[in-house]
Amino acid sequence: MPELGGRELAEVALKLRPGLRILFMSGYSQEVVEGNGTSSGDGFLHKPFTPSALVQKVRETIAKHERRAAPGFVAGPAPPESEKDRS
Secondary structure, three states: OOOOOHHHHHHHHHHHOOOOOOEEEEOOOHHHHHHOOOOOOOEEEEOOOOHHHHHHHHHHHHHHHHHHHOOOOOOOOOOOHHHOOOO
């Protein structure tokens, strides 16, 4: 992005919408991305990824934030194998 990096964009978005869930995606390793300012508590997905990996990571990111707000919350099940990775 020409004006902002992902971390800066996330900070601006969180100021506008506190509680917004953040999922970073990068071709770099998570360690490199964390070295550039992301928190290990943020969701992270390494590129390339499959549609089912994206769904799973989104569910994990939502569930992680929901557990903080409502202990005992359990995210719904992953889609059946027949629905995964459809292209």
